[in-house]
Amino acid sequence: MAELAEPTVHAVPAPQGEPRPAAERGREEPDEAVTAAPAPGADERAFLSQVLADAATAANGLSVSIGDRLGLYRAMAGAGPLTCAELAERTGTQEVYLREWLHTQVGAGYLTRDEGAADGAGYRLPEPHAAVLADADAPTAGVGIFGSLRSLYAVEDRLADCFRTGSGIDWGDYPPEMFKAVARFFRPAYRANIVPVWLPALNGVVERLGAGGRVADIGCGVGYSTMLMAQAFPRSAFSGFDCHQPSIDRARIIAEERELDDHVRFTAAAAAELAPADSSDQNTYDLVTFFNCLHDMGDPLAAARAARRLVKDDGTVMLVEPNADADPNRNTHPEGRLFMALSTAICLPAAVAQKGPLALGNHPGEAALRAIAEEAGFIRWRRAAHTPRAVVYELRP
Helix, strand or coil: CCCCCCCCCCCCCCCCCCCCCHHHCCCCCCCHHHHCCCCCCHHHHHHHHHHHHHHHHHHHHHHHHHHHHCCHHHHHCCCCCECHHHHHHHHCCCHHHHHHHHHHHHHHCCCEEECCCCCCCEEECCHHHHHHHCCCCCCCCCHHHHHHHHHHHHCHHHHHHHHHHCCCCCHHHCCCHHHHHHHHHHHHHHHHHHHHHHCCCCCCHHHHHHHCCEEEEECCCCCHHHHHHHHHCCCCEEEEEECCHHHHHHHHHHHHHCCCCCCEEEEECCHHHCCCCCCCCCCCEEEEEEECCHHHCCCHHHHHHHHHHHEEEEEEEEEEEECCCCCHHHCCCHHHHHHHHHHHHHHHHHHHHCCCCCCCCCCCCHHHHHHHHHHCCCCEEEEEEECCCEEEEEEEC
């Protein structure tokens, strides 16, 4: 008798995305373990570590912002080691959350943990860290920028749409926390540098202001830069200009609180609109300043031309811009990375929203800025000072 042939089996394909049971697979289909992806190499593992480190930093940003908002760093500054219970009592917070926050901060290297504390583990804010996290007026204060995180992520959908359409996000369309956070971020550096370092680096400017001059601070925001100069030079008259009305309103309140409103005034106006041909402000200012704002303007050339109309023929323009390079390969340090990220999320969209002819971003480089200045009528250009965050240029007609 002839042997019966083995019947042919026609397997039904499994639904896409669901592997068939092993019993239903043909012998020609190897087990999954055999076809697993090869182990990643050292370069892949190293880059994955970098990405995870960035993700950890981004996630920890919320923890840092909470710590600043609830006064946790301030409560720890100069206090030595504290237990979780002690810190909770000082700050009116709950231990169940505070313990996780402390662990997160230790993991990030912001706090240290003292295992030898009598009451159990004690947590310490090192003194150098306190100068960054707990003292808002310290030259090294850096925690203020974390207050902008909510605002940055709140516009993610709109920013993605900007990438698709080429539209922008006006400065006034960001949540109000943004303006406070940005002002707070720049204020310590301004306090440490504008009067003691940057103005003296300009030829003859301190002498003029001491005797009584006129200053126009363009793009002044809430006016911290304007008022720092006004406090130092009470004989001079200061005018702050900004296109964002809420910032101007806030600047006026601060000036009145500090009793500076007798020689400081704030006006809501776009830079390009200042000093038209029939203006009485033509060539009347000894000093015109731009503090980290020219790159935010949709028409920086028009703004520079307005500054040329405002400043006296023997006057000075002080242009302060982020210390970042046009070449991204030279911006891989922390300050450069931060500025480029903020440029994508804030500076560039704000400039595009103004529908001007040129949106620079915050790191166009010295050559591009100098070209704008020369086209606006400034024939003398000098790099007067710099810090890790900022570069100060002196422009003269």
